[in-house]
Amino acid sequence: MLDIRLFREHPEMVKAGFQKMGTDPGLVDRVRHLDERIRTLKLEAETRKATLNAESKAMGRSLSPEERETRRAALRALGDEISTLDAQRAELEKELQDILWIVPNLPDERVPVGQGEESNVVVRSFGEPRTFEFAPRPHWEVGERLGILDIERGIKISGSRFYVLRGAGAALQRALITFMLDLHITQHGYTEVYPPFLVKEQCLWGTGQLPKFADNQYHDAEEDYWLVPTAEVPVTNLHRDEILDATQLPLHYVAYTPCFRREKMSAGRDVRGIKRGHQFDKVELVKLCTPETSDAELETLTHNAEAVCRALELPYRVVLVCTGEKGDFNAIQYDIEVYAPASKGEEGGEWLEVSSCSNFRDFQARRANIRYRPAPGAKPEFVHTLNGSGLALPRVMIAILENYQNPDGSVTIPSVLRPYMHNQTVITA
Template identity: 45%
Template sequence: MLDLARLRDDPEGVRKALARKGAQHAKALEPLLEADTRRRGALGRLEALRHEKRTISESFAKADPAAKEAARAKSKSLDEEIKHLEEAVRGIDEEIETQALILPNTPHAQVPDGTDAAGNVEVRQWGKKPAFAFAPKAHWDLGEALGILDNARGVKIAGSGFPLYTGWGARLERALLNFMLDLHVKEQAYIEVFPPFLANRDTMRTTGQVPKFEEDMYRLEKDGLYLIPTAEAPLTSIHRDEILDEASLPKRYTAYSACFRRESGAAGKDTRGIQRVHQFNKTELMTYAHPDKSYEELERLTNDAEEVLKRLGLHYRVVRLCAGDMGFSAAMTYDLEVWAPGVGRYLEVSSCSNFEDFQARRGAIRFKDGGKGKPRLVHTLNGSGTATPRLFIALTETHQQADGSILIPEPLRPYLGTDRITP
């Protein structure tokens, strides 16, 4: 959520910034500002009435009987006005919240203009596209030939988009996750947590999935819970409604989680194999940062995610997303795109973002600056470190051999227990 005070102080600046994310957002500003003005007017009157009522009851005990009767009557009549105004303020508050919660974050000044992926800017590359003396297969063919991926039976169990990894495929999945977590925990000093995979509405509102993207999630109507689309949600709510010690920042967390996404509207779009699925595994990196240092942290976090790809010998590129291609809550985002030679495309395996205080405001995540004064909002950041389906794709497609086997990169061997997956 954006700071309402900022909207009041600099409506033009906010309007322009929002327009960079999409012209429609800028229009939402006017009614919001109008409601804010109405709210403050009503609130001022309400508080004056409450003050009057309070004063009456405070002097009640020592008033004489006649004055008591008058006080009772006056207080009663104030009640009606107060109740009326309270309802009005509550109504306006809801109005404001409804509108404010669907406004996206504003992009950082250094985020390039653009309306879609075409506007993204490549920042760097690592490695290069592998050369093959044969035609590299796509992972769906490799998966079938090696018996590590069984899409047909996944469909039988749950439906399309719910991959069934089998044999070495299942072990590869597990090995990748352990490899990544160990890297994040032992070498990069993130605190490992194992979060719930279901989360409530407050949790989802904090990170920005609710209310605007409710339809993108699987929901358990009866329990008021959502299947998490990313561990970002539970990780960011660890410290929701808390005031942290300044000295404890940055707080860096990592977690494995299964992730669930409806991906409705994406049917048929890059869905072959396991490029886009409803359930997948991912390790997540998440930081609660001091607001003055969050952009340094974004670089660090991005590098930490990249390290996974480097160690697995996978060619990738880092792109800075343009304003129009960024997610709802982000102020700046780097995407990591790994090269998949079988499908012949770069695939997004990680999205590393600084949300600045956007999520922190929604979740009231603060810290005491210098130990005194008003608490300040922290900045939150996160990035996948990384998501397995596309990592699985890149790994199998990149390291496939002429004989149809997959050569396992050195760092992963102790986790997988073999140096090669063969048919």
């Protein structure tokens, strides 16, 4: 959520930001008009309330009974007037709030402006896509041949976009999760968090999934629980409605959770293999910090996520995502993409997004009401929030199965994972 004061004081700046994000700049004028009307109505009501309160108080003292009766009628009329004004205001406030909930964040100046992928900027890369002396197989073939990935049975028991890992496949994923957690905890100084996977609706408003992306969320109507679409939701909301002490910041959290997404928007896309499922695992990095440090925190967060790719020796690149492709609510977003040489089957390889590292500045903090006190006694300010995957499991699995495959169909286990897999070095059928 943007500060309403930005609309009042810097409308042109907000319009320019909306323009870049493909949002109707006319909304700015609409917001300003609503805001002004609301303020006027509020002032009018408050003036009347002041009178009503004073008169009511006087009534408690003066005891002349018949005068009471006449005054009562007058005050009742005044009360009705106030109710009318308040009702009008409530209606406009709702309209205003509905707009503020969905309006995008203002993009950082560094974010390239553009519609699609071609406007993204590769800021750095690591490793070279491997050259194969044989035709690399896509991961679903590699996995099925080794008996570690069972897509057919996933579909049987749960439907499309579900799969089963077995044996070394399940072990490999578990090893990755533990390895990533250990790396971020011991090397990068994050605190491990194990949050609930079911949350209240309010949490999804706090981080921005609601109301705009309600379509993508799983929801248990009976108990009114929502399945987390990412650990970002429960972990960022840990400090909802809190005022943190400046000395507590920055907070660096790492959490492993499954993620649940309905993927209605991408119906029919990426249905092959395990690239996009309704349920997937993820290790997520979340930071809360002061405004002064959030830019630097994004850089380290991104590097921390990249460190996983480096350790696994997977070729990757870091992309500064353009206005048209980035999330609406962050100010700036880096994607980390690993190369999967056979992920598109006959068509060859592709860069797979394994992490989006974003700085939301105070946008989520304002929604979730997460503040901090810059100094003892000072007024609370909103914190800045950041997050990024470190990393998403299925796509890392894809990259490993495809990059580490051998001509005989076996898959070499990346050396950093071997201690987590009883020193196994290769997965064979």
